[in-house]
Amino acid sequence: MTIDENLQLRVTRLLGRVLRKAPRRPQALLASAALNRVLGEQIADGDMDFMAGKALAIQVRDLDLRWLIRFDGDRLRAAPAAAASDASISATPMEFLRLLARAEDADTLFFQRRLVIEGDTDFALNVKNVLDAVDDQSLPGPLPAALTVLRRLLRGGAAEAGKPQRAGKGVAP
């Protein structure tokens, strides 16, 4: 197994253990609080208004996690849920980490089929663009430094994992 695959497996197992142990409701509250903290400026500027009345699903593969994110005009709310969404973004835990750390570009992952978007494409694109605009240097506490470290760690793995499985050379499937 490659270094990256090894890391991926270990991260997935660790996350799985942590999440199975932690009760659901506090998880949801923590996640919502974190989102509102990180996106506070965007909310104030009206940049999240496009989410009003809609639900975005985040699906973490391998861990069978599905969260819905909603915006009520003032606050973002995240909770584990099976209800229908307007758009969904799916990836493995490692790919989500890469995205959060800005070690990898969302479209790059998308072209490589490592990120899957379904549903209202414009909605998903808007989410992507708003998140891309978050200045991680302005995040609270140790986050900026931690993200920088994470980015360096994950970028090497991404280059290796980024080799195409098949070159897509115009041959009809």
Add this chain to the structure above:
Amino acid sequence: MTRLKLALGPILFYWPRQQVFDFYEAAAASPVDVIYLGEAVCNKRHQLRIPEWLDLARYLADSSAKEVVISSLILSESSADLTAIRKVVDNHGLTVEANDQGAIQLAMERGIPFVCGPTLNVYNARTLGWLAARGARRWVMPVDMDRQGLQTLLQQRPAIETEVFAWGKLPLALSARCFTARHLELTKDNCQYRCIDYPDGLELASQEGRELFTINGIQTLSPQPMNLLAQLPEMAAMGVDVVRLSPAATGMAEVLAAFDRTRRGGQGGEVIASDGVNGYWFGQPGMVHSPPLG
């Protein structure tokens, strides 16, 4: 409405020499008022070379009552292409349809009146006014502009004639790559002029069989004609001066007759198909067929 003029656009496809001569002989005797001719798509095409296009144009101008305009190349890449544009502009006497800013520059320098072709992207009154003040005597609306936009522009009473694409396969794009050659697994430099085998272009469809585009060498067009015959009265009322009918290999006589009848106040639609890819006029995607209800 009889003041509305009919124009034949330049032949966009590659036809054999005799077919071209026959076509213009028929055009000279038809109800059309304006004839555009010349090679606008691909400078490699040589059934008629530029001096022959110019001779044909002058002959038509002298022997018929038609207004004749010589069209320049839309997309120029090589120095040979620019030379071709220069030859067209330096034609001593004919109005030029300038299809790029290079042709406009040359026409302006020589003080020659010109028509602004549809690919010049004249989308608003300021651009139009600028060109009108410098020698443009007519402009052709970009094919993707809608009737609302045209109305707004015409309300500002442009000083020059307005022409609108009203029938024919819509020219949609041009590329450095030749798609006909690509389909036949040839390169552009060794294309063997095979686009001559497709007088109405090659059809391209989606994998579900939906007709999508027409391939014509480096040009991509709509799969079927746009047809704004039913909108002629509206166009005339708005202030449109000329409607362009883009030549197809067959059936042009019927198309011309239908448009001629309609502009004279008669009914014209029965002989030709009544629909077309008319979305653009109504502010819809170009591929939309019929006008929306209401």
Add this chain to the structure above:
Amino acid sequence: MMELVCPAGNFTSLKAAVDNGADAVYMGFNDHTNARSFSGLNFSDKQVDKAIDYARSRGKRVFVAINTYPHPARLATWEAAVDRAAAHRADALILADLGLMAYAAERHPLLPLHLSVQASATNLEALRFYTQNFGVRRAVLPRVLSMKQVAQLAAAAPCDLEVFGFGSLCIMAEGRCHLSSYVTGESPNIAGVCSPAKAVEWRETPQGLQTRLNGVLVDHYAAGENASYPTLCKGRFVVDGRRSHALEEPTSLNTLALIPELAACGVKAIKIEGRQRSPAYVAQVVATWRSALDEYFIHHSDGVTLDRKRREWDSSLRKHAEGVQTTLGAYDRVWQ
């Protein structure tokens, strides 16, 4: 040295570009006045000020793209955008519409004008048209010219030339492509988008990932096959019974190998495409191109060193490409 001009879809991308070695960045306002008008992308007035301060304090230039064609009823919005860019003291405006150029040249004569690729100027006389009539200082060339044609043009051009070096590839002459509006009603000219997201549908099926544009099937990708933006020019279609990428395969442009030739013929600037991409793309692509340009112009590395390093650079760039492959596009005659 050639100026490295890099995309900024938002402030974080601008920082990524500047911090990784861009010489200049180009951006647009968050409305339809530029040709990458996507939801949630681009700059508000407040953000433009912050962006220009950041770039300028590090000695970098900022160009503002107002490169769509104003619709007849909305000319005032575009003119206001020109005024706003001038008020922000942008280093240059990137324009396509002739009328808007006349407006800018008259109202803000000291504000440098660059000709957008959307103006579709591909020959010497067209360049002379814009330099003589509007004082345009630089033109971005459409991606339809071969390397030889670029060199010929550069030898005689009345203004500086900027060429695309990397990123998504338009295969139709820019500014004159209606494929997107034919199917979706929107295209770069007026709406400022190609294949707008609201018309795009990605559907996972047992046969693979289907992409549709306003219901029209553009392609489907088998499991493991790399995807691309759902633009019509990169779809798989049927011509005369044969199914293929009739127009172009998913691919991106990469002209790293042409740096020596581009430099030799006098091209002034290399443009990286990608305002719609994330800061991660911008950081990695800009850093790679910065290394490449420095290696060639500053370190004057020999051919062997360049070739070896170029393999690493190309491999690092390739992963960001559509379809994960790159091409020289029209620069290479054989591609045409």
